[in-house]
Amino acid sequence: MRPIRPARPAPRGRSARRRSAPLLSAVGLVAALALTATACGPTEDGAAGTPTNAATGPAGGSADGKITIPDDLKDRLKEHGIDLDKWKGGEWKNWNKDDWLREAEDFVNPIIAGLWDPDRMKDAEKPPKQPVANDISGDAGVTDPVPARLPARAAKSPYHSTAPEAGRLLFDSPEGSMACSATVVKDPQHPGKSNLVWTAGHCVHAGAKGGWFRNIAFVPSYNDQAKPVSKTTPREQVAPYGVWWAKAALTSDQWIAQGGPTGGAGAPYDFAVLSVTPETAGGKSLEETVGSALPVEFNAPAVPQIVSMQATGYPAAPPFDGERMFQCADKPGRLAIKPAQPTMYRVGCTMTAGSSGGGWVAQGADGRPALVSNTSIGPVSAGWLAGPRLGTEAKAIYDKAGKK
Template structure:
């Protein structure tokens, strides 16, 4: 989620929802996502045809067919990229447009320590952003205490996991959900998250080294034990790199680290491929995928939604999976923007992108939103109400999948 305040230090963490608020009436909203960290190594191939492969020390970069040419078009030298050029965020070379997405796989980049120490990205909104709400916004909901999911997480929520990525501020983390692919029933490689977990919005571009880890820390090990955990223990279902991602044109045009602009369109869909190859899809590997409901009822007609995620800002540390079941209300950020869902929930930064699950017309569980913003002190979350724009993004990534396989 996104906050309005500068990040404070908690060990290596730079982002926090618990920052002191300067004025009592200031409302600060945060994107629940990720945070900076050391640059190490880790990567994945996904079993696709390899057009280029080189090595640097213990790591190597793997480029599926077609990606190498796109990299060259953007002036990216593969050898330099692998050896650290991806850490350079020059605004003149930061890829920004929807069609510019490239995400070369670097073997070993997401090692256990790097995964564990990635932090949450944040977005802020102050009370001025809520001033012209057309009288639509409901009273702020009472906080709902986030409940820890009983491990193993895969048994309770096989579709849930983390999105890891690198930003100019360092290594970051969001939450995400495996969703069905209408073009590949039972064999989906699609993941739903927040737009601010993949793209910086109006003043930035695509983040790098984007990967999905289903059932992160599946056994629910305490943080102290994770310091010595193997990659298999932290990522029992593997690391899945995003070979394609798409977010809304509205997020790219207006989204940012502060203010409410873009938040009602703060969603994204990833197509992923397994780091270590293999013939099974993500859905087959984890044993499930949620349908997405683009015709979900309004907040007034919705009895309950359940938000899930890995909150990372204090008092949480990003290593455990939590849930908040709550009755949704409405949040309006302005007369020109769609109304968002809002629920009471104490999850903090890191939960961004996590799925909100309700019941579809058939009474079956379905994803109806994702966490986007929340106040810096915690207490509630807001997520976009998914409509035509979200469905267009979803269908476009599904259609793209055949060209990536």
């Protein structure tokens, strides 16, 4: 599969610059009126849906498919000192490579209450277009044999009792609404009150040929009871612990510079950390709300010393539907994309797109469970997944995220 991403995506390891409240409000208002509805769920690498123009009501679309903003709305915003046509040259509404907001300081993700309703969450499930090849090793002398195909097993519900830190990550891309997986992790700078979420870089930023995705939101214990989801499903069923919006996102410089639809040279650095805030203010942190957060283990033991790693995610490409949590536990092997790059972990697992970004857990240095990697890439049919080994680059963005 390609990077089992949103199943697709990833961001740069620099801190996001704060935006003024008026700007956020304005962008949020515009976004609410002119949305690009899309859906994507990570296949064994990443999946993307078909773009849909969802600009309705007062905000419409031009003949060439671009979003247009009503003149009366523009005038009202200008009364508050906000001219959207001049902000970043209007780049906020563009997805093309030249204008797509790429840099850390460009990250803008205003809360749009109610945007992610059960129906839209369910639609974020599409298979990948460009699967990863079964054999992508760039260094046969380092890469271990392809692991045996290991069927993913359904996690026991309620998921909050099985993996309370796990959840689903939703976002909009040029190709539609997409879905990845993510994990609540501890924040040493705010003990017991973490608002940090770990995922794959390709789930928040498109890499070398794109920029930041929009409307990024995390849903812990998504569909906790593993029940069928439809248009009439109550939001409380699919989001029992609320919807948490990314207010800051960080990923590696390597992913932004080298990442691609199938991972590419950026795959060994395909990780990201989000600082989130609740859609509905409640006073409690994410960690307090879900009751748990995993520590992150950097520079985990070498492959021969690891007995087992467990990958968790919400696979969305067939034969899965993105509505249920699955897991795989296997002894990892090594995968080298290029000789000069860090090796990746690789395990046998049949999870598909949508599982991208999901946490890999192993025994930490203190003997307790810790997050040691995340799902990044995998072929559609071979039955394996690969994730980055977390080192100094990952530690740097993790530390910065805690300061947000």
